Amino acid sequence: MAKKRVAMELGMGSSLRNQDYTKAGLRAVENALWHNALSMADAFGFPKDSMIIDVDIAVQNPDAVDRQRIAQVFPYGQVSVTASQGGLDVEKPSGDGVTVIAHAAIVVSFDMEPAASGHQSQGGE
């Protein structure tokens, strides 16, 4: 398998008032993305669209995450989105509903391999 992971980005987001798991997920993704400016594609001389972007959103109610909307945040790349059990819901003191906290993990990979005469290592550590 030549799919090589090159970077991971992490973020957190919340929905304070209306228990919107998608919005919390979107904010987590934006928090992850906008803390970093990745220039891996340029560094390797690959087209930007060749980035493989695997997103996992962790919230207490993963079924409530609209994965299509999460995928639309990304301007380029081959995006796949999963939602899994995690994050945290915190009861409001008033008793009506919860504050939603979401985590986003974004893994960036390329389908690549060493050139025949190139970089010496293929395996990593």
Add this chain to the structure above:
Amino acid sequence: MKRMILEMGAGNDLYGEDYTKAARRAVQDALHHSSLILFRSLGYDHADMRVHVTIGVQKPDQVDADAVAADLPRGKAEVRVVQGGQNVVDEDNGTISVIATAAVEAWLDIEEKDWVFLNNSRLPASYPLPGI
């Protein structure tokens, strides 16, 4: 050298007016929103990485740049401190909250000719992106 990533962060010292503490927190914030996995997956050596750190605070001369550099776990780090950041002054209570900005750039000697990009259309179908 090619720049792989620019990591951005903010840190503060709310009551102690410690510009170095704010700067170190900003660096931690910048570092811990990402991970450069390619060192493991592609076999590059961390020691070959150059790390350029720029700290922005309102009083640059009060930042201990060596202390900031010591927090960077890998690569050869250089820290420079410039005018920036933000101070929030509470005149009523006589406090100054110090906010530092950190920009952490990671550079590596990547040769384009060492790697070939494969046609990734044979990978499993990705989540469809409408309009792209």
